[in-house]
Amino acid sequence: MRILTVDDDPMFRELLSLTLHEMAHEDVTSASSGEQALEYIARAGRPFDCFLLDIQMPGMSGVDVCRAIRKLEIYRQTPIIMITSMSGKSFVDAAFMAGATDYLTKPLDRLEIRARLGMAVRLNAEMNRNATLAAQASANARTPAVRVDFEAPTNIPGVPNCIEYLALENYLLTLGYGRQIGLAAFAVHIENAASIFRQAEPAEFLDMLKDVASVIADELKTEQPMIAYAGEGNFVALVSRLSEHDTAELETSINVALMDFESFYAAGGLPAPVVTVGELVRSSMVALGKQVTILDKAIAVALTPQSNKSRVWRFVS
């Protein structure tokens, strides 16, 4: 795995490189600033497979670097792990919203970094496998190589506040239970996702997901949510527990907005997506210490037929 580390402190760079070396990660390049990192990325003959970024740096911060990397097409899904001494929620939020996949706090914990890099290795293997399969599938086709697994979470790039599902899980794990108390989650289920998936080309299905993600982000734009696609037609969104929404109204708004795309779908012989919005799930409703389950719970709630969709989400601390 080809790794680029970015930190302005030479001693930390040495320490990190040694640690990675010990873990048999031998292709490691280190940059002393965000600006230098972007130069290395631009000049790289072979793309990097993983980035380890410090946040607090003079000039470009690690969050700025993360955002710049994500704008590059080939690095849309490449694991980006922030390694920082700042554990405050605002820093964690900024990192994940910029596209970070994971977040580690200094000082280095070898077990943690080994685990996170293991995740990066698995992600890279999956990305390479998908790219190979997609290339094989489209060898004789005119359309670009795209492969979508219906059951699996999928990255939806280019939509504000939409991050990878794995990153959303890591975000909750990074926050821990205590700081998760301020959050709530809900899911948006695309009722006819399976039907569209069967009828559409993979690229069309991805476009449909992007439409839905854009509409959800637009409807929630005042909330600064974190949205991710979990697979099987399910989006999840994290919002403040103080959010005030009418579930039925939100569902109607999203479906009405999606109807604007109806003619485009019809031209392709596809139905427009129709969604169900689940009730809000608060972190206090799920088991202590199982941060990720708030997302599972939100999806389960969205898949359960709702008898009272007009309940207003209004929670006070």
Next chain:
Amino acid sequence: MTIAAGQKIEASSPSALGGQLQSQLSLLRSKFLATVVERILMFEEMIHNLEVDQDSAVALQNISNLSHKITGVAATFGFPKIGALAAEVEHKIVEDRAGAISTRDSWRDTSPILEKLLDEMESLLDS
């Protein structure tokens, strides 16, 4: 072994790795210890600057930056208390800045933590 920015580290055989790593870590630890005096003097100069001008945002930022460098490595080299105090100094300054706290007020709250950090760093020189 010194690893400059942009430089790649060479692969080693797994059998040689343990001993080699330990010796490189020891070397890095020695380098860290060798910087302690210099860093104490740098902190003292920054404190002096803030005593002269309590609104010097640059001096406070410099304290944050230097603390950041200590935070990243001190615990790994066997000095967890220094690492924790440096982290506390850095976090206080960064969070105050994010909360639009004035430099003067931020320095007032940060200086006792920095004093503890300096005490710990100075105790390293005595040991």
